[in-house]
Amino acid sequence: MELDKHYDAKASEKKWQDFWLKEKIYAFNPATRKKIFSLDTPPPTVSGSMHIGHAVAYSQADFIMRYRRMVGDEIFYPFGFDDNGLPSERYVEKKCGVKATKMKRDEFRKLCMEQTAEAEENMLKQFLSIGLSPDLQLRYRTIDKRVQRMSQLSFIEIHEMGRGYRKEAPIIWCPECQTAIAQVELKDKQFSSMFNDIVFKVGSSNLIISTTRPELLPSCVAVFYNPADERYQQLKGKEAKVPLMDFKVPILEDAKVDMTKGTGIVMCCTFGDQTDVEWYGKHKLPLKMSITKDGKMAESTGKYAGLTIKEARTAIIEDLKASGLLKDQNPLSHFVNVHERCGTEVEFIVSKQWFVKYLDLVDKFVEMGNKLKWYPDHMKARYENWVKGLRWDWCISRQRYFGVPIPVWYCAKCDAEIIASKDKLPIDPLVDKPPVKQCPKCGSTEIVPEKDVMDTWATSSLTPFIAAKWREDEKLFDKIFPFSLRSNGHDIISFWLFNTIVKSWLHEKKLPWKDAMINGFVLDPHGEKMSKSKGNIILPENVLNQFCADALRFWSASSKLGEDLAYQEKDLVTGMKFLTKLWNASRFALMHLEDFKGGKPRKMHPVDLWMISKFQDVIKESTAAFEDYEFSKAKQVVENFFWHTFCDNYLEMIKARLYLEDKANPERVSAQYTIYYVLLNILKLIAPLLPHIAEDIYQSFYAKSENDKSIHIASWPIYNAELKDAAAQKGGDLVVDMVTRIRKFKSMRDMSLKAGIDVLTIEKKFEKAIEGFEDTLRATTATSRIVFGSPMELSTEEFGVKMDIALHEGV
């Protein structure tokens, strides 16, 4: 079968994607006896569409899986979506024009279920359109009933271990969105503000304190100075009267106070910032909340009650001025934490939260990190840096709507926790009945449900469990767990990767995977991070439209593992050119293979031995690179060999033999055998990276003789030392070198490359080395006669060959 003149990438990609699904090329066989290779990829959050970073990261993981499949492993390659939590809520609110806070919880959850399910179908199509090869039988959603059950089971087991506990803790709250938010949802924003020097009284003397948040005076619970600060030693143990307020607060020491800032004295309010939260805990300070959940001043603030934060700030400044307690005002510009979504300054409020106790396990987690094999190696340092910096237990409750409910009720009287029974999971305490009618502690019949849901990481940290059916299918789980490979971006080492290790340790006392492959970010052409506000977002669908999936993958394969990758359109163009070149070279090769009967000829031409010998090194290097997850190196090696050695040199060198009149001439058959073998194996080596075109060419010609239903389940080429031929390799390299030299000679004289050479005189000492290559050398350089003697004129740089070139007359 002949290939069409032009490769229609779009049609081909669609066609083979459908084929792979239909033929179940990626199906995992649970009954397998083969070695299992399993992958745990990040379940994308449901944002409505795949972004370019996804496309690159998932392609990179896919390269490895396609390679392992060809090597002969049984592939366990699940694919999931993380529908829990904020991103989904945001997506739904935006898409449907609703607000979670203004809806009934049930209705909102129902809407989220419908919308995320729909969005996931679309996203899945996008992910498949770049040629990923997961087994869709292994698809999961983190909001699925079975996943909810698993997540709640994990919660209960952790509780049984004595590691789940509930306590009052300050949480980050967005007054605008009326919701608790996580630290990762914070953003720095620069504000111009005012440093207000206000007067606290200690006895009759003045103590000046600088603050940007005078409205928090009603919440003031202490003032601090640095124990090393000699100016304030005499204040120890004394109390300060808070201006405008009717109370005094203790003066305390803390090393965290910056002596150089303001007057070196700072007031602590519950709560102005993270440090206040810390001091509140550390110094056991009382709680005085001045700000309510809707961002207004609380009843307790007396005359300021009901004002917004800004109004209160102005009012208090005015009152301070009127009382002569405002000494000075200095404008300053500082960074404040705002909610990334609405840009509102966040507040801290206190409520009861669920925690997982794990600070005592830090050493264990470090040890686990050491056991994991990191690719690249240095990414381990980031993990360790994070683990060693942990200061708090893991807060897993969220005051949100769309997530896995915390499976607990409480006694309204004594606050006893009533945990759901394991065999009833999943449950929603707001809907389902508690397992007991009355409180086991105090006997009260008044039982209230928990409203909070779990942090999305509490569930998505279970992805290996989810995919391998932990506590569901123990036989399968034992086979799969621990996984072979985890792939994720370096930005979520401290979240997803770390949390997964935590859960895996708690439940199974094992590392969840053997290897971790960490990929970089996609940046814009200038090397900057993409963001909506900068307007420099590259949409994968545009890339796919303008180019194609294989080109996108080709570009994705060009980044070294762990390194960031800048989007350069020219790299996509390069990918397209490569596809064209591969197509054309194959077209040429297959044209000459139509009458090839198969089988290795007894006598191989030296040029063919040269080619096959050189190709062994390519197999070796490419395989080694894939084993180390170095797909960029694998790509480079094959790309370079294919384009330059195979096309530019080898195909040119065998043309004369291919066009021989006598089709059965052994020299021709030797060349046919060689292209059959080398091209097939080049296709295999490139198949993990460019699955569509490799399949297309394979199916057009090789499938009928190779018997594998798809190139992606064909066997990976194996390095064969017996095919290494030192003599042929030397001779071939020498000839290539001479050809280059002669091409240069002609090029410098503006001559056509087919311009004839009468006599080519080559230094005698090379006669033996190029024995058998003379005809090839003559044909490739349009030389009539080669003689060996003592020439003077040209010498090649690499081998020191000396040649004379006597041109035809009149050329």
Add this chain to the structure above:
RNA sequence: GGGCCCGUGGUCUAGUGGCUAUGACGUCGCUCUCACACAGCGGAGGUCUCCAGUUCGAAUCUGGACGGGCCCACCA
């Protein structure tokens, strides 16, 4: 402030001790040679960020400086 990574022709990049530093894009010249002009052949273009050290020898190792990136901490 702490940790990690990076700094190679105009642009991107390979190379982790050794002959005249790899390749791609761009650029210039030639060639429409029977797979491919989305090509081929050839040319020009680099004090390998800087300084000091180790070494017979450093882009490569060590120390420092400068510049860029990411994560964390801080932000009264």
